[in-house]
Amino acid sequence: MKDLADHLFDIIENSVNAGADEVIVKIAYTESYFFCFISDNGKGISGQEVLDPFVTSRTTRRVGLGLPLLKRTAEDTGGYLKIKRIDESGGTALQFKMYLTHIDAKPVGDLARTFSDIFFAWPEVTVRLFVIRDGIERLILDFQKLRDEIEQGLKNYTNIRKHIHEVSHKEFKDINII
Amino acid sequence: MKNIEELKMMREKVRQDLRLRSGQHRVRIVVGMGSCGIAAGAREVMNEFVTLVENSKKEDIVVTASGCFGFCAQEPMIHIYVEDQRPVTYRNVDIEAARLIFNEHVLNNKIVEQYLFSKGKK
Ligand SMILES: Nc1ncnc2c1ncn2[C@@H]1O[C@H](COP(=O)(O)OP(=O)(O)OP(=O)(O)O)[C@@H](O)[C@H]1O
Ligand SMILES: [Mg+2]
Numbered sequence: 001m002k003d004l005a006d007h008l009f010d011i012i013e014n015s016v017n018a019g020a021d022e023v024i025v026k027i028a029y030t031e032s033y034f035f036c037f038i039s040d041n042g043k044g045i046s047g048q049e050v051l052d053p054f055v056t057s058r059t060t061r062r063v064g065l066g067l068p069l070l071k072r073t074a075e076d077t078g079g080y081l082k083i084k085r086i087d088e089s090g091g092t093a094l095q096f097k098m099y100l101t102h103i104d105a106k107p108v109g110d111l112a113r114t115f116s117d118i119f120f121a122w123p124e125v126t127v128r129l130f131v132i133r134d135g136i137e138r139l140i141l142d143f144q145k146l147r148d149e150i151e152q153g154l155k156n157y158t159n160i161r162k163h164i165h166e167v168s169h170k171e172f173k174d175i176n177i178i
Numbered sequence: 179m180k181n182i183e184e185l186k187m188m189r190e191k192v193r194q195d196l197r198l199r200s201g202q203h204r205v206r207i208v209v210g211m212g213s214c215g216i217a218a219g220a221r222e223v224m225n226e227f228v229t230l231v232e233n234s235k236k237e238d239i240v241v242t243a244s245g246c247f248g249f250c251a252q253e254p255m256i257h258i259y260v261e262d263q264r265p266v267t268y269r270n271v272d273i274e275a276a277r278l279i280f281n282e283h284v285l286n287n288k289i290v291e292q293y294l295f296s297k298g299k300k
């Protein structure tokens with residue numbers, strides 16, 4: 001993965017693969033760190049072992065790569081990755097933190113692009129993106145709302161990519177440059 | 179202000195559009211999005227196809243994603259399903275390959291041998 005934007009897309013792909021149709025993403029960042037919390041309503045992960053590259057539910061290749069790679073990316077900067085099942089009925093929550101000023105930190109990359117890619121790759125999945133700043137959570141993207149607006153004729157698929165980019169570029173302008 | 183009938187019609191059109199996105203289309207382009215694919219540039223490839231479809235103004239082509247295909251060294255990989263034809267899988271698809279495959283295969287029904295991985299059953 002070349003940057004954090006790739007990791008984020010990859011980790012949400014896990015949620016989709018686990019049958020989730022709702023994914024909540026919360027991001028908090030400063031110039032020195034990037035924190036991200038993701039929860040989904042998929043079938044739920046089993047155990048911590050998944051951070052071991054030999055655990056995968058895929059049938060095409062024996063080794064899972066996404067989580068171990070993200071863990072490595074986070075820990076290389078002095079950060080961490082934690083993941084757990086939400087409860088017996090399922091759902092998965094994970095959080096990671098990385099220090100952007102660390103010499104081994106990967107660039108953040110184009111987060112706006114990550115979200116528009118998700119919208120196009122899995123149009124039936126609802127992502128809600130919150131940004132936390134000064135202890136206040138703000139909802140900045142809601143895919144359900146976007147789909148409703150398409151349905152009401154206020155937006156269409158051609159300008160939705162532009163819309164997602166504008167909204168998130170504005171939000172992440174401080175870190176997109178890195 | 180639009181009247182109710184117009185709103186209803188608009189809504190129906192969008193429903194159809196959404197249905198088409200997941201259901202029937204003349205051409206379906208599926209990009210593999212496992213970790214290997216992503217690391218190898220599958221998102222850029224998917225974006226290129228979305229742009230190509232937009233620019234072509236064709237409404238019977240859809241771009242979606244699937245999980246990993248399992249051949250990590252050959253990622254990014256894509257499947258192309260054209261109605262009534264055998265699905266075709268391409269390997270090592272970069273931006274340039276995406277353009278070529280779109281123009282040759284999707285628009286003109288010609289297989290691009292250079293990037294061919296396999297042809298599936300009907
Ligand atoms: N959000 C999730 N919900 C349920 N299970 C999950 C989730 N994320 C990961 N898992 C489980 O953990 C395993 C390891 O995930 P990881 O991303 O490391 O590899 P993978 O998705 O199997 O393959 P790759 O990422 O290399 O394409 C998965 O196969 C899956 O069983
Ligand atoms: Mg994965």
